[in-house]
Amino acid sequence: MKLSGAKAIVEALKREKVEVIFGIPGGSTIPFYDALYESDLRHVLARHEQCAAHMADGYARVKGVPGVCTATSGPGATNLVTGIAVAYMDSSPIIAITGQVPRSMIGKDAFQEADIVGITTPITKYAFQVTSASQIPDAIRTAFLLASTNRRGPVLVDVPKDVQLEEVDPDYPERIMIKGYVIRSGDPHPYSIKKALGLIMSSERPLIIAGGGVIASNCSEELVKFAELILAPVATTLMGKGAIPENHPLSLGMVGMHGRGEANKAVEEADLIIAVGMRFGDRTTGKLDEFARNSKIIHIDIDPAEIGKNIRVDVPIVADAKKALSILHSKLLEVGSKRTESEWIKRINSLKESFASNYTERGDGLKPSRLMKILRDCIPAKSIITTGVGQNQMWAALHFRVLEPRTFITSGGLGAMGFGLPAAIGAKVASPDRPVFNIDGDGSFLMTEQDLATAVSEALPVISIILKNRALGMVRQWQCLFCNKRYAHTDLGNVPDFVKLAEAYGAEGIRIESYESFESAVKKSLKAEMPVVMEIQISPDEKVLPMVPPGKGLKEVIWYG
Amino acid sequence: MHIIAALVEDRPGVMFKVTSLIRRRGFNIDTITVGSTEKEGLSRITMTMRGDESVVEQLVKQLSKIPDVVKISELKPSESVYRELAMIKVSAPDPAKRSDILNYITIFRGRVIDASKDSLTIEMVGNPKKINAFLDLMKGFGVVELARTGIVALSRGSRSTSEG
Ligand SMILES: Cc1ncc(C[n+]2csc(CCOP(=O)(O)OP(=O)(O)O)c2C)c(N)n1
Ligand SMILES: [Mg+2]
Numbered sequence: 160m161k162l163s164g165a166k167a168i169v170e171a172l173k174r175e176k177v178e179v180i181f182g183i184p185g186g187s188t189i190p191f192y193d194a195l196y197e198s199d200l201r202h203v204l205a206r207h208e209q210c211a212a213h214m215a216d217g218y219a220r221v222k223g224v225p226g227v228c229t230a231t232s233g234p235g236a237t238n239l240v241t242g243i244a245v246a247y248m249d250s251s252p253i254i255a256i257t258g259q260v261p262r263s264m265i266g267k268d269a270f271q272e273a274d275i276v277g278i279t280t281p282i283t284k285y286a287f288q289v290t291s292a293s294q295i296p297d298a299i300r301t302a303f304l305l306a307s308t309n310r311r312g313p314v315l316v317d318v319p320k321d322v323q324l325e326e327v328d329p330d331y332p333e334r335i336m337i338k339g340y341v342i343r344s345g346d347p348h349p350y351s352i353k354k355a356l357g358l359i360m361s362s363e364r365p366l367i368i369a370g371g372g373v374i375a376s377n378c379s380e381e382l383v384k385f386a387e388l389i390l391a392p393v394a395t396t397l398m399g400k401g402a403i404p405e406n407h408p409l410s411l412g413m414v415g416m417h418g419r420g421e422a423n424k425a426v427e428e429a430d431l432i433i434a435v436g437m438r439f440g441d442r443t444t445g446k447l448d449e450f451a452r453n454s455k456i457i458h459i460d461i462d463p464a465e466i467g468k469n470i471r472v473d474v475p476i477v478a479d480a481k482k483a484l485s486i487l488h489s490k491l492l493e494v495g496s497k498r499t500e501s502e503w504i505k506r507i508n509s510l511k512e513s514f515a516s517n518y519t520e521r522g523d524g525l526k527p528s529r530l531m532k533i534l535r536d537c538i539p540a541k542s543i544i545t546t547g548v549g550q551n552q553m554w555a556a557l558h559f560r561v562l563e564p565r566t567f568i569t570s571g572g573l574g575a576m577g578f579g580l581p582a583a584i585g586a587k588v589a590s591p592d593r594p595v596f597n598i599d600g601d602g603s604f605l606m607t608e609q610d611l612a613t614a615v616s617e618a619l620p621v622i623s624i625i626l627k628n629r630a631l632g633m634v635r636q637w638q639c640l641f642c643n644k645r646y647a648h649t650d651l652g653n654v655p656d657f658v659k660l661a662e663a664y665g666a667e668g669i670r671i672e673s674y675e676s677f678e679s680a681v682k683k684s685l686k687a688e689m690p691v692v693m694e695i696q697i698s699p700d701e702k703v704l705p706m707v708p709p710g711k712g713l714k715e716v717i718w719y720g
Numbered sequence: 721m722h723i724i725a726a727l728v729e730d731r732p733g734v735m736f737k738v739t740s741l742i743r744r745r746g747f748n749i750d751t752i753t754v755g756s757t758e759k760e761g762l763s764r765i766t767m768t769m770r771g772d773e774s775v776v777e778q779l780v781k782q783l784s785k786i787p788d789v790v791k792i793s794e795l796k797p798s799e800s801v802y803r804e805l806a807m808i809k810v811s812a813p814d815p816a817k818r819s820d821i822l823n824y825i826t827i828f829r830g831r832v833i834d835a836s837k838d839s840l841t842i843e844m845v846g847n848p849k850k851i852n853a854f855l856d857l858m859k860g861f862g863v864v865e866l867a868r869t870g871i872v873a874l875s876r877g878s879r880s881t882s883e884g
Contacts, residue, residue, distance in 0.1 A: 276733065280740050281744045301787075339790040
């Protein structure tokens, strides 16, 4: 049956079981939108393409399947860039479909032409252009396959307008072969497992660092079972939050620049680090030469290029984290290696106790840490949290205890302000029955604030908690600590009034002035039917502590600002 | 010197994917060439670089993640044959010097492929070290123009890089 290229794309998306597309139409995607018009595929109209990409990303991280976004050629496509870069850095599977000027006009600097394949090649797993309608079925299959297998990541498919209009009799492949791409079985090599077992059994102070790979591979359960078997405390990276319930006795919380004191100390004292699905990023390791100097390292990762990229390891295991952890677990059981008590765990517990008092709140005003604890206590375990970037994000990471995987969604690798609200919208679309909270900063929120309109139009009750410190707080903190309080251009003033702003969009705005009113607002918001924005004034001098200064080793922690 | 040979899909934009990655990750390569292979639809990119074994390993691993890169491997210089072509235009107005140049060309097994009243254009194929040595000699006479292809290489023995 003959149909237009545009319809062939829509049909291909449905075959990939796509339920929703986030996007904004334009000249080069009019045919595609025309095909959407008569399809039952849901479309969420974003108000900025960056948000469309973040929404697809939030959706993907909650559901574990690719999220799809679309934009027109030129400015629409370039607006996607930040969103694609976020997905790339956090290995999140999104598919971006962009319109392009007609084939005959490519390279002529036509109206709204931008080389989006060129622009996004360094920030995608793959970016390519479809040059005839007959390629569409393979192209869409390829995009989904690449985005959702091995180490996941964004894929961009650029479709010239005339290709969308071209008639085609599409032939949808069940399977597709990409010569240069092998879908990994994820099975670990027996030799590396054997070596890892040796290290584990001879270790007295093993410690696990879980990264986003544990979430991506859906293996929290395996991770916890493994940790319990070998009695290893579990620290996580920012992306790994949720890999272990943070109220589990073995949980240490986040490690790294803004890691918890006990986690960083434990890394220093461990004699074996088992790194699972993490990439030894600089925000996690601090100064590399000083990272885990006294320990051996086992590194489990699905991406062979991560092995040895940043750090030399003793035993690399290129594998799916789930498979590697289950095999290690069962092999250890086979040899009857199970620990029931250890000096190490006693040491860990005493570390936790001794650091506990460091987190107590001092001074006046509402304290972010307390707010995070109240929030945790008031909302169901399965609630989803997204964040902005900056202090708000780090307070959430430090003090909000995540209890389930895929419930803490943040721009870890890129650190893109503006991620919180659109990611929350995507998360809510993915999981309408779960409460979704965006913990945000006043600066970050403003970067994508216009998509409150999307949330209102789609009646998506996402709840934004804006920690209004009237500052680009994280930068201000660095200026305070490392620039002698020379606060260059980080003062935002008390602008805007977020309550009025929310109301202007038709969302509910609430000003929070006490812990009690926060608690009741949170509880009430669980039943909200429209988006809610809470403005909470906090002091611009609140700091995220502890902190390891940039370029320093993890032990050089600052506790007081 | 490290030699890396990659078999890639013969499609528009593939060279860009490869060079974009090299640039982005800060790898420093000395030469890069691309051409056809014995297999329809596949091109061969040959790169050379200096540096640590670990850097080469990273480059190979990163490049192999590009879906257009079908196969990639490092060819050890000791286990492969490799050649480069250089074309060198040398200033040679003086007949005495001209005969000196011709002598050197014979010693280095090069060929004269063009000549004019006051210049010779020489083709020199071989190991890049040999080309460098020859070039050093020619500098004394005045090199007017130089073009080098970069290295192409094959593994020694009967196996093909595109198999297995
Ligand atoms: C898009 C973008 N621009 C700039 C930065 C640099 N930056 C990092 S944190 C920060 C301050 C964020 O301010 P706000 O959202 O109010 O959060 P706070 O730190 O005050 O909680 C800035 C400007 C960034 N991460 N992202
Ligand atoms: Mg702020």
